[in-house]
Amino acid sequence: MDKTDELKAFRKQFYVNEEIIYFDGNSLGFMSKRAESALESLKESWKTFAIDGWTEGKHPWFYFSEKLGSMSATLVGAKSEEVIVTGSTTTNLHQLAATFFRPAGKRTKILADELNFPSDIYALKSQLQLRGLDPDGHLIRVKSSDGNTLKTNDIIEQMTDNVALVVLPSVLYRSGQILDMKKLTKEAHKRNILIGFDLCHSVGAIPHHLSEWGVDFAFWCTYKYLNGGPGSVGALYVNEKHFNKEPGLAGWFSSSKESQFDMEHSLIKAADAGAYQIGTPHIFSAALLLGSLEIFQEAGIERIRRKSLHLTGYFMALIEKELSAFDFHISNPSNDNERGGHVYLEHPEAARISKALKANGIIPDFRNPNGIRLAPVALYNTFEEVWRAVQMLKTIMEEKSYLKYENKRGVIA
Numbered sequence: 001m002d003k004t005d006e007l008k009a010f011r012k013q014f015y016v017n018e019e020i021i022y023f024d025g026n027s028l029g030f031m032s033k034r035a036e037s038a039l040e041s042l043k044e045s046w047k048t049f050a051i052d053g054w055t056e057g058k059h060p061w062f063y064f065s066e067k068l069g070s071m072s073a074t075l076v077g078a079k080s081e082e083v084i085v086t087g088s089t090t091t092n093l094h095q096l097a098a099t100f101f102r103p104a105g106k107r108t109k110i111l112a113d114e115l116n117f118p119s120d121i122y123a124l125k126s127q128l129q130l131r132g133l134d135p136d137g138h139l140i141r142v143k144s145s146d147g148n149t150l151k152t153n154d155i156i157e158q159m160t161d162n163v164a165l166v167v168l169p170s171v172l173y174r175s176g177q178i179l180d181m182k183k184l185t186k187e188a189h190k191r192n193i194l195i196g197f198d199l200c201h202s203v204g205a206i207p208h209h210l211s212e213w214g215v216d217f218a219f220w221c222t223y224k225y226l227n228g229g230p231g232s233v234g235a236l237y238v239n240e241k242h243f244n245k246e247p248g249l250a251g252w253f254s255s256s257k258e259s260q261f262d263m264e265h266s267l268i269k270a271a272d273a274g275a276y277q278i279g280t281p282h283i284f285s286a287a288l289l290l291g292s293l294e295i296f297q298e299a300g301i302e303r304i305r306r307k308s309l310h311l312t313g314y315f316m317a318l319i320e321k322e323l324s325a326f327d328f329h330i331s332n333p334s335n336d337n338e339r340g341g342h343v344y345l346e347h348p349e350a351a352r353i354s355k356a357l358k359a360n361g362i363i364p365d366f367r368n369p370n371g372i373r374l375a376p377v378a379l380y381n382t383f384e385e386v387w388r389a390v391q392m393l394k395t396i397m398e399e400k401s402y403l404k405y406e407n408k409r410g411v412i413a
């Protein structure tokens with residue numbers, strides 16, 4: 001399978017540590033050589049042009065966020081002008097909630113889910129509080145019947161006429177379940193509700209068609225599958241039908257480029273997604289993304305998805321074959337339409353098994369209370385690595401070497 005892998009050439013473009021098997025690219029992707037040279041190139045423009053780097057050099061900083069947004073657009077199925085690289089996942093959610101959450105009459109609630117990433121929930125609660133609404137009564141969280149996944153119909157049932165806004169993940173960070181964004185968008189709109197998605201765990205792993213589905217807004221980070229580096233600048237999408245909406249959180253980078261330096265006290269906002277920027281872009285934290293996005297353009301998200309499904313499918317088959325004697329449960333959806341980019345294995349001793357894997361050079365990530373996430377990334381992982389990891393896991397279980405460790409998570413897990 002490695003021999004016939006159509007993406008195998010890309011592994012060489014990354015700094016792969018051959019001593020380990022890295023399955024944590026869904027938390028922090030590997031550094032690529034292209035990302036490094038993009039950073040070098042942006043550093044050069046500072047050295048050479050100082051202040052004039054805003055408009056001179058290979059990648060003028062003044063237009064850099066728009067350029068990266070445009071390069072990201074195909075990954076989410078949007079028009080170039082609907083995407084901007086700015087902020088972080090959480091600050092972008094704040095911006096989008098400030099812009100799109102317009103409680104009126106009895107429509108005063110936000111619909112989310114009980115499996116969502118904590119940062120998104122904290123942000124939504126504080127947005128409610130800022131409007132003087134009690135988060136306990138106004139943030140509805142759809143329940144999961146199995147603790148790992150959500151049912152489309154359970155979400156739709158909660159789209160009542162008290163709901164003004166729906167915010168959901170595209171792919172759940174634990175179980176890797178893909179939500180049916182197309183259907184959820186259609187159902188929300190039937191009920192006059194706006195809907196947005198957090199794409200942190202899907203961008204760079206699966207294709208999206210945000211414009212075609214009519215999704216109102218989306219936001220994501222770029223350091224997971226997109227390999228933008230620790231703290232790399234995030235991104236947001238706003239459907240063009242909303243380009244008339246004033247940014248909820250304005251700043252001078254919300255301006256149209258032409259009027260920004262008029263220094264007037266009344267904002268003339270940009271006519272596209274650029275309007276939802278706030279302040280001066282973090283150029284070096286965005287620079288690495290330039291190199292990384294070039295790789296995605298060459299590899300193509302459809303090919304990446306095909307290999308990713310193949311890798312996770314192989315992983316699940318091996319786990320079933322080799323580890324059936326142990327108490328593992330594969331808790332990600334098994335069918336291709338619903339499975340994101342990682343495998344989610346549950347085991348009562350997951351914390352210490354993760355530690356034993358790490359001590360043996362296999363890097364998973366543990367998710368409280370009992371989950372092991374394993375992300376074989378299409379751009380740089382191999383089928384052989386999947387095979388070796390399962391053999392190692394089997395050895396650890398047979399020899400019970402995980403008992404050496406405490407069944408407790410580390411500070412970062």
Ligand SMILES: *Cc1c(COP(=O)(O)O)cnc(C)c1O
Nearest residue numbers: 088089090117119173198200221
């Ligand atoms: C990674 C992740 C975040 C992180 O938000 P930051 O603002 O980038 O720290 C938020 N939400 C989800 C669903 C994530 O997976």
